[in-house]
Amino acid sequence: MxxxxxxxxxxxxxxxxxxxxxxxxxxxxxxxxxxxxxxxxxxxxxxxxxxxxxxxxxxxxxxxxxxxxxxxxxxxxxxxxxxxPGLKIKPRPVREKHHCLQLGVEVYGGALLAPWFDRDLSIAGRVCCHQDNDTLHTPLIDFKRAIGIIPSLAIHFDREANKGRKINNQTDLVPVIGLTDNFTRGFYALLKDQLLKEHPEYANAEILDFDLFLYDVTPPLLTGLHEELLTGxxxxxxxxxxxxxxxxxxxxxxxxxxxxxxxxxxxxxxxxxxxxxxxxxxxxxxxxxxxxxxxxxxxxxxxxxxxxxxxxxxxxxxxxxxxxxxxxxxxxxxxxxxxxxxxxxxxxxxxxxxxxxxxxxxxxxxxxxxxxxxxxxxxxxxxxxxxxxxxxxxxxxxxxxxxxxxxxxxxxxxxxxxxxxxxxxxxxx
Ligand SMILES: [Zn+2]
Known part of the structure; x- marks a missing residue:
């Protein structure tokens, strides 16, 4: 090679x-x-x-x-x-606040958190479902497109932000995944739609649980004047x-x-x-x-x-x-x-x-x-x-x-x- x-x-x-x-x-x-x-x-x-x-x-x-x-x-x-290290979606994640639809997340491992703000984020992981019989299946799903963002607080509300802002994992790191007006069917229905898109064979499946993470949709790439660096x-x-x-x-x-x-x-x-x-x-x-x-x-x-x-x-x-x-x-x-x-x-x-x-x-x-x-x-x-x-x-x-x-x-x-x-x-x- x-x-x-x-x-x-x-x-x-x-x-x-x-x-x-x-x-x-x-x-x-x-x-x-x-x-x-x-x-x-x-x-x-x-x-x-x-x-x-x-x-x-x-x-x-x-x-x-x-x-x-x-x-x-x-x-x-x-x-x-x-x-x-990253952000893992909580079991009952959906929250609605001021027209924003949000997902509760846990911090997994020793993540450097500041770079997670203002990134286009997607969701991937596995769902656990059963279909037709008692056997459990764990198909993987990956939304692939940007569906969430953790917006920073504008500097006008925190003039000291550039001198070191503390991040509260519970209250500050809650991504926005859309507007509440458009959300009527619940989080599991969203997962089922994605499951069917990737795995049509699970048409009759009921999703019972999930292990899902947020991730940055920006793909890894070569950079530097001579493409000598790899970022991702x-x-x-x-x-x-x-x-x-x-x-x-x-x-x-x-x-x-x-x-x-x-x-x-x-x-x-x-x-x-x-x-x-x-x-x-x-x-x-x-x-x-x-x-x-x-x-x-x-x-x-x-x-x-x-x-x-x-x-x-x-x-x-x-x-x-x-x-x-x-x-x-x-x-x-x-x-x-x-x-x-x-x-x-x-x-x-x-x-x-x-x-x-x-x-x-x-x-x-x-x-x-x-x-x-x-x-x-x-x-x-x-x-x-x-x-x-x-x-x-x-x-x-x-x-x-x-x-x-x-x-x-x-x-x-x-x-x-x-x-x-x-x-x-x-x-x-
Ligand atoms: Zn390591």
Missing amino acids: KEKQYISSQLNYLKASPTPFHAVAAALRLLEDSGFIRLFEKTPWSSLAKGKYFVTRNDSSLIAFTWDETCTGKLHIAGAHLDS SRLDNLLSCHACLQGIISTGQQANSLIILNDHEEVGSLSTTGAQGSFLEDILSRLYKNPIERQQVLRKSLFISADNAHAVHPNFDDKHDPQHLPVLNGGPVIKYNANQRYATNARTAAQFRMFCHLAEVPVQEFVMRSDMACGSTIGPMTSAALGIDTVDVGIPTLAMHSIRETAAKSDCWFLFRALQKFFSAEKNT
């Missing part, structure tokens, strides 16, 4: 993935197009033939792997998270998810490799689909039925936890340690933290450096200023739960957790190439 083709695939993946559900559905299409076979946790897996497989959980997390039962050596594992929503962490997917898709079958794409990283990972849940352990125990053998394999293996890193911001460079300034177009960043907020150690960092060297891509380092608190990611929890050596890495990004983030196009390509080397460089013997 060439860089241009990779970036085009990256942009398509971002466009198709306004929510974790859509990101899993888009991943599933990429994997099936490349010959991966879908498995289900609800059924037993008799001994799997040599091949490529994937399994999803709750439509919002995914594990894909290449498998050859006779390989008892290393398992190459990479992981990333599919969720991003959810770059943290769909850039890493895409690199993991394309990495395992492009690897040969000589080694056993696995990727895990988790949900709920932005809210602490404690769920059936999060990194503190049982998903990875459950799948590994199906693959390696003997627990001693499983432990031996994991102790030989490396987990690359990929999650975007903070690039140094040209307007705020004093926020970084002056010796550790990850730059855009500087390659993947290895993340260090003495207090184990990142699971990197000298040995795992050295291994990642070797893959970057083999792939001929640059590599850089991040450590938080010693007088500031450090974030974390799925690396430490997966490492602790499985006893697997882990390195935390990521693509340098500006404006992390904004509704629109910025990265360098080349860094996406560099991470993919490093992961490709990881998945395919060593024979699994």
